[in-house]
Amino acid sequence: xxxxxxxxxxxxxxxxxxxxxxxxxxxxxxxxxxxxxxxxxxxxxxxxxxxxxxxxxxxxxxxxxxxxxxxxxxxxxxxxxxxxxxxxxxxxxxxxxxxxxxxxxxxxxxxxxxxxxxxxxxxxxxxxxxxxxxxxxxxxxxxxxxxxxxxxxxxxxxxxxxxxxxxxxxxxxxxxxxxxxxxxxxxxxxxxxxxxxxxxxxxxxxxxxxxxxxxxxxxxxxxxxxxxxxxxxxxxxxxxxxxxxxxxxxxxxxxxxxxxxxxxxxxxxxxxxxxxxxxxxxxxxxxxxxxxxxxxxxxxxxxxxxxxxxxxxxxxxxxxxxxxxxxxxxxxxxxxxxxxxxxxxxxxxxxxxxxxxxxxxxxxxxxxxxxxxxxxxxxxxxxxxxxxxxxxxxxxxxxxxxxxxxxxxxxxxxxxxxxxxx
Amino acid sequence: xxxxxxxxxxxxxxxxxxxxxxxxxxxxxxxxxxxxxxxxxxxxxxxxxxxxxxxxxxxxxxxxxxxxxxxxxxxxxxxxxxxxxxxxxxxxxxxxxxxxxxxxxxxxxxxxxxxxxxxxxxxxxxxxxxxxxxxxxxxxxxxxxxxxxxxxxxxxxxxxxxxxxxxxxxxxxxxxxxxxxxxxxxxxxxxxxxxxxxxxxxxxxxxxxxxxxxxxxxxxxxxxxxxxxxxxxxxxxxxxxxxxxxxxxxxxxxxxxxxxxxxxxxxxxxxxxxxxxxxxxxxxxxxxxxxxxxxxxxxxxxxxxxxxxxxxxxxxxxxxxxxxxxxxxxxxxxxxxxxxxxxxxxxxxxxxxxxxxxxxxxxxxxxxxxxxxxxxxxxxxxxxxxxxxxxxxxxxxxxxxxxxxxxxxxxxxxxxxxxxxx
Numbered sequence: 040x041x042x043x044x045x046x047x048x049x050x051x052x053x054x055x056x057x058x059x060x061x062x063x064x065x066x067x068x069x070x071x072x073x074x075x076x077x078x079x080x081x082x083x084x085x086x087x088x089x090x091x092x093x094x095x096x097x098x099x100x101x102x103x104x105x106x107x108x109x110x111x112x113x114x115x116x117x118x119x120x121x122x123x124x125x126x127x128x129x130x131x132x133x134x135x136x137x138x139x140x141x142x143x144x145x146x147x148x149x150x151x152x153x154x155x156x157x158x159x160x161x162x163x164x165x166x167x168x169x170x171x172x173x174x175x176x177x178x179x180x181x182x183x184x185x186x187x188x189x190x191x192x193x194x195x196x197x198x199x200x201x202x203x204x205x206x207x208x209x210x211x212x213x214x215x216x217x218x219x220x221x222x223x224x225x226x227x228x229x230x231x232x233x234x235x236x237x238x239x240x241x242x243x244x245x246x247x248x249x250x251x252x253x254x255x256x257x258x259x260x261x262x263x264x265x266x267x268x269x270x271x272x273x274x275x276x277x278x279x280x281x282x283x284x285x286x287x288x289x290x291x292x293x294x295x296x297x298x299x300x301x302x303x304x305x306x307x308x309x310x311x312x313x314x315x316x317x318x319x320x321x322x323x324x325x326x327x328x329x330x331x332x333x334x335x336x337x338x339x340x341x342x343x344x345x346x347x348x349x350x351x352x353x354x355x356x357x358x359x360x361x362x363x364x365x366x367x368x369x370x371x372x373x374x375x376x377x378x379x380x381x382x383x384x385x386x387x388x389x390x391x392x393x394x395x396x397x398x399x400x401x402x403x404x405x406x407x408x409x410x411x412x413x414x415x416x417x418x419x420x421x422x423x424x425x426x427x428x429x430x431x432x433x434x435x436x437x438x439x440x441x442x443x444x445x446x447x448x449x450x451x452x453x454x455x456x457x458x459x460x461x
Numbered sequence: 462x463x464x465x466x467x468x469x470x471x472x473x474x475x476x477x478x479x480x481x482x483x484x485x486x487x488x489x490x491x492x493x494x495x496x497x498x499x500x501x502x503x504x505x506x507x508x509x510x511x512x513x514x515x516x517x518x519x520x521x522x523x524x525x526x527x528x529x530x531x532x533x534x535x536x537x538x539x540x541x542x543x544x545x546x547x548x549x550x551x552x553x554x555x556x557x558x559x560x561x562x563x564x565x566x567x568x569x570x571x572x573x574x575x576x577x578x579x580x581x582x583x584x585x586x587x588x589x590x591x592x593x594x595x596x597x598x599x600x601x602x603x604x605x606x607x608x609x610x611x612x613x614x615x616x617x618x619x620x621x622x623x624x625x626x627x628x629x630x631x632x633x634x635x636x637x638x639x640x641x642x643x644x645x646x647x648x649x650x651x652x653x654x655x656x657x658x659x660x661x662x663x664x665x666x667x668x669x670x671x672x673x674x675x676x677x678x679x680x681x682x683x684x685x686x687x688x689x690x691x692x693x694x695x696x697x698x699x700x701x702x703x704x705x706x707x708x709x710x711x712x713x714x715x716x717x718x719x720x721x722x723x724x725x726x727x728x729x730x731x732x733x734x735x736x737x738x739x740x741x742x743x744x745x746x747x748x749x750x751x752x753x754x755x756x757x758x759x760x761x762x763x764x765x766x767x768x769x770x771x772x773x774x775x776x777x778x779x780x781x782x783x784x785x786x787x788x789x790x791x792x793x794x795x796x797x798x799x800x801x802x803x804x805x806x807x808x809x810x811x812x813x814x815x816x817x818x819x820x821x822x823x824x825x826x827x828x829x830x831x832x833x834x835x836x837x838x839x840x841x842x843x844x845x846x847x848x849x850x851x852x853x854x855x856x857x858x859x860x861x862x863x864x865x866x867x868x869x870x871x872x873x874x875x876x877x878x879x880x881x882x883x
Contacts, residue, residue, distance in 0.1 A: 137590060168559065168609040172602055179601070179668070180594055183661075187590040190865040211650035212643060221634060221643055221655070226814070228633035233643070233652035234671065239605075242675060246601070246668045249656065253664060257808040257862050386679040392648070440679050443612040 064093040065143065066153045078119065079275045079330040080153065087338055088150060094143070134181035137188070144185075145192035151337045152189070154200045156181055157243070161205070161385075162293040162436070164240035167444040171239040178243035179250065186254040197340035198251070198262040199333060204322050204352060204395060206245050206266060208235030209388050214395035217248075217264065217348020237387055238440070248348075255346035262345070263336045267329065268322030268352025271298040272414060273421060275327050288421060291433035293447075298323075298361055298418070303429050305369040305376045306422035312434055315383030317359030318390035322352025322397065325408040335403040350397040353407035368415040372423070384436035486515040486759075487565065488575045500541065501697045501752040502575065509760055510572065516565070556603035559610070566607075567614035573759045574611070576622045578603055579665070583627070584715040584806075584858070586662035589866040593661035600665035601672065608676040619762035620673070620684040621755060626744050626774060626817060628667045628688060630657030631810050636817035639686065639770020659809055660862070670770075677768035684767070685758045689751065690744030690774025693720040694836060695843060697749050710843060713855035715869075720745070720783055720840070725851050727791040727798045728844035734856055737805030739781030740812035744774025744819065747830040757825040772819040775829035790837040794845070806858035 064084045066077065081093040120126050132139045134156045144152075157178040158164065164174040182200065189196050207214045210233065219232045231252065234245045251262050273288055289295040290303035301311045324332075332351045341347050356364075362378045369376035383389060401407075408414075422429075438445045486506045488499065503515040542548050554561045556578045566574075579600040580586065586596035604622065611618050629636045632655065641654045653674065656667045673684050695710055711717040712725035723733045746754075754773045763769050778786075784800045791798035805811060823829075830836075844851075860867045 168606070171609070172605055175601055175605065175668075175672075176598055179597055183594055183597065184590070187593070187865055210652055212645040212648045212652075219643070219645065219655075221641070221645075223634040223641065223643075226634045230632055230634075230655035231657065233641075233655055235653065236671065236675065239672075239675070242668075242671055245671055246597075246664075249658065249664055249667055250597075250661075253658065253661070258865070443609055443680070 062088070062090045062092075062150060064088060064090045064151060064153075065147070065149045066093055066155070076275065076326055076330050079327070080333050083330065083334045084151075084153075084337060087334060090150075094147070134184055135177060137184045140184050141188040141192060144188040144196070148193050149196050151197040151199055151340065152185065153333055153337070154182065154185055154198060157201070157247075158240065160294050161238035161240040162438040164238050164243070165438050165440055165445070166447060174240050175243045175246065178240075179246050182247045183250060186250065186258075186260065189260055190254065190258045194258065194260060195343070196261075197337065198260065199336045200247065200251060200262060200264050202244050202248055202264045202266040202348070203241060204266050204268045204350060205238070205241040206234050206236050206248060207232060207395070208237055209320075209391040209393055210235065211392050214350070214393075216350045216396055216399050217266070237385065252346045255344055259344040260346075261341040261343050262347070263341050264346065264348045265332060265336065265351045266348055267332075268324050268350075269296050269298070270324060270326050270329055271296065271410065272326040272418070274417070275330065288425065290422075290429065292436045293438065295433075297358055298365070299422075300434065301362055301365040302368075302415075302418045302422040303426075304434060305365050305374055305419065306426045307429050307431060308375065309431055309434060310377040310379035311362045311365060312436075313358055313362050313378055313380045314385065314389075314436075315380065316389035317362065317380065318357050319387060320355055320357045320391065320393035322350065322395055323354050323356055323361075323410065324352045325410070325414065328353055328405065328408055331405055332400050335400055335405060339403050347399075349399045350395055351400060352395070352397055353405075354409055355393060355395065356410070364410070364415060365419075368412065368419050371412075371416070372419055381435070384439045386440045484510070484512045484514075484572060486510060486512045486573060486575070487569070487571045488515055488577070498697070498748055498752050501749070502755050505752065505756045506573075506759060509756060512572075516569070556606055557599060559606045562606050563610040563614060566610040566618070570615050571618050573619040573621055573762065574607065575755055575759070576604065576607055576620060579623070579669075580662065582716050583660035583662040584860040586660050586665070587860050587862055587867070588869060596662050597665045597668065600662075601668050604669045605672060608672065608680075608682065611682055612676065612680045616680065616682060617765070618683075619759065620682065621758045622669065622673060622684060622686050624666050624670055624686045624688040624770070625663060626688050626690045626772060627660070627663040628656050628658050628670060629654060629817070630659055631742075631813040631815055632657065633814050636772070636815075638772045638818055638821050639688070659807065674768045677766055681766040682768075683763040683765050684769070685763050686768065686770045687754060687758065687773045688770055689754075690746050690772075691718050691720070692746060692748050692751055693718065693832065694748040694840070696839070697752065710847065712844075712851065714858045715860065717855075719780055720787070721844075722856065723784055723787040724790075724837075724840045724844040725848075726856060727787050727796055727841065728848045729851050729853060730797065731853055731856060732799040732801035733784045733787060734858075735780055735784050735800055735802045736807065736811075736858070737802065738811035739784065739802065740779050741809060742777055742779045742813065742815035744772065744817055745776050745778055745783075745832065746774045747832070747836065750775055750827065750830055753827055754822050757822055757827060761825050769821075771821045772817055773822060774817070774819055775827075776831055777815060777817065778832075786832070786837060787841075790834065790841050793834075793838070794841055803857070806861045808862045 064081070066081060066084070084090055084093055132143070134140050134154075158174045164171050185198065189198060204214075215232055217232055218229050220227065220229045231249075234248075236242045236245050248264055251264060254260050255262050288299060288303075290300045292300070295303075303309075304311050329351070332349065336349065359378075366376040366378060437447045486503070488502060488506070506512055506515055554565070556562050556576075580596045586593050607620065611620060626636075637654055639654055640651050642649065642651050653671075656670075658664045658667050670686055673686060676682050677684050710721060710725075712722045714722070717725075725731075726733050751773070754771065758771065781800075788798040788800060859869045
């Protein structure tokens with residue numbers, strides 16, 4: 040690594056000789072905050088891939104502030120260092136800044152890049168035109184930049200990209216993993232599975248998927264598109280080491296996922312807010328399985344020229360089924376839990392067929408941790424322990440898909456971004 | 462129209478009373494130059510839709526200068542006014558400037574918007590990262606802006622959007638018009654036709670299509686996506702009025718289409734440059750049919766909530782078939798025409814199945830003008846008449862799909878854009 044490169048990244052350690060290059064894994068994400076999954080992925084990658092270092096490439100932070108209290112990133116990194124003896128260094132960067140991204144890729148020649156660095160919330164993208172445009176430009180340009188940086192400087196690197204099951208929408212046929220064999224008028228072909236995404240955010244992921252497929256075709260890049268379901272759970276072995284490492288518990292209507300919101304509502308005696316009929320069915324998975332899926336993708340890389348798609352979830356539930364599970368868990372703890380049905384702020388089918396295939400990660404060795412009573416109990420425990428921090432007014436939807444512009448209470452600025460070295 | 466609005470658009474005529482609103486058609490495009498198709502569309506729209514005016518909403522100009530001589534836009538507009546007695550006023554705007562676009566839509570409440578205002582060249586988008594990013598951001602943001610402007614200010618307006626047959630790629634099954642009925646594991650659904658676009662430009666059109674489908678679904682907008690084939694021909698009734706109105710004749714490797722390039726090559730005694738095996742098959746149509754297709758879409762608007770797709774071409778040819786036609790036309794004129802096969806700079810199938818449906822515009826009344834000897838003769842005539850302006854060095858491809866960055870001779874700046882009032 041050149042001294043100019045060091046200065047750019049603000050590193051202080053001595054470079055190793057060029058003849059013995061370090062193997063560096065790069066993990067992209069918003070890291071707002073750095074949480075259990077990031078730490079677990081990084082540790083596992085260090086171990087399983089024989090890496091010398093893992094770098095965190097941090098995207099622009101989520102523009103909406105977290106609604107639950109959490110330790111500042113610096114404090115969390117310090118706690119991590121004290122507990123593990125491993126250091127994490129921070130420096131500034133952004134995947135939409137091509138010079139920064141390309142110089143990182145060029146200097147370290149990673150074997151794999153895990154790209155999580157995108158605006159991640161559907162309701163956020165539906166606030167108004169500016170948020171829709173920001174989401175699509177940020178996500179599409181970030182991924183285009185990464186594809187070009189790999190082509191120019193590291194064409195054999197394996198790109199592991201976070202997509203979403205929401206790219207498929209809810210077709211009336213079985214959802215396959217990325218591609219479908221179609222017989223039509225006596226002829227056959229295997230083609231990209233038709234996409235019917237349900238927000239400008241989900242659309243941005245569809246755009247990314249098409250761009251990735253094309254880049255793999257023309258440049259022989261290798262990529263895995265992880266079409267992830269709804270993640271639940273907050274803790275892994277690492278985060279249980281210290282309270283400062285506990286993941287953020289988003290329960291609000293923009294960044295919170297449905298299971299978290301229901302647990303928070305049950306904890307404070309608020310009715311569970313089911314949107315519409317509640318028949319909306321999606322794939323779900325435990326945060327610890329998320330980490331294993333990324334690991335499995337990395338240790339079994341795609342072939343050169345291949346853009347493969349894994350549907351990354353372990354179980355399907357409808358929203359109403361999730362509500363019933365939370366109600367039962369709350370009742371066990373002596374809580375009185377009601378279920379309300381409110382008007383669906385989204386434009387989506389409230390009752391539909393849903394059967395999505397998800398065998399490719401199982402074939403690679405994934406051992407699913409299914410949603411269990413004990414996991415629900417632990418989520419309820421967290422919600423109850425921190426219930427004084429819960430802001431009830433964040434439960435109800437403030438973003439209506441049918442409106443071109445929505446007023447929200449708190450919309451911060453998209454701030455600068457960070458790179459952390461584990 | 463408020464005086465502030467008039468000042469913004471630089472208009473000098475007196476506003477009509479608000480109680481008798483004008484019916485204004487808005488035609489988007491690069492208008493670089495304003496050509497036969499634009500004039501014909503505008504005249505036809507004035508007549509058939511009973512419009513009071515047609516406005517031209519001009520996108521950022523093509524960043525590559527035209528390679529053939531042509532009259533400046535101002536001179537062409539003056540010629541048009543002298544010949545027809547109709548005036549065209551010019552003013553500045555850009556569809557990626559939301560305030561400009563929204564105020565235009567809001568003030569005039571058009572019945573239909575014809576959106577051509579996008580970067581239009583596949584090779585241009587493949588020059589390097591900056592050109593790829595510009596193409597996708599420019600096209601996606603422009604269309605997003607238009608969708609939001611219609612939702613906010615004119616939700617009943619019919620959006621007629623220029624897509625491309627290149628969105629489909631070359632699947633091994635029949636290509637349907639936008640959607641396909643799929644039977645899979647005993648269930649059925651009608652889903653968006655799978656897309657396999659072949660450049661970052663074609664990808665931008667796929668992104669647009671997905672965004673449009675979603676906007677129609679959630680906001681009940683009405684849209685027609687015209688998946689256009691390769692256009693040939695340069696003259697219509699209007700442009701034959703005066704030489705100053707003749708369309709630009711692009712034959713270069715970035716903005717020229719294949720038939721034009723072959724005619725130019727035949728005219729100067731250069732071998733016709735077929736890429737690879739020449740089995741690349743595409744849909745083609747006459748420029749006069751392009752105009753009729755847009756007209757048919759406008760007079761038979763889509764339903765509220767409908768995003769329909771028309772495959773807009775009339776005949777299929779392979780590149781080699783086009784070369785043979787030009788060779789025969791040249792021989793008739795006494796020219797010695799050779800056909801060369803050069804390495805394909807694109808990543809594409811050079812021999813493939815291709816059968817694309819195109820019945821919906823025929824059902825609406827399109828009477829195709831098929832590629833004929835007389836049309837080829839007239840194209841050859843133009844190429845021969847202006848052959849002293851032909852720059853032979855522009856024939857050979859300078860953009861290689863397999864490279865991340867290509868050096869080209871002349872790349873200008875993307876300049877400001879214009880709006881013209883017909």
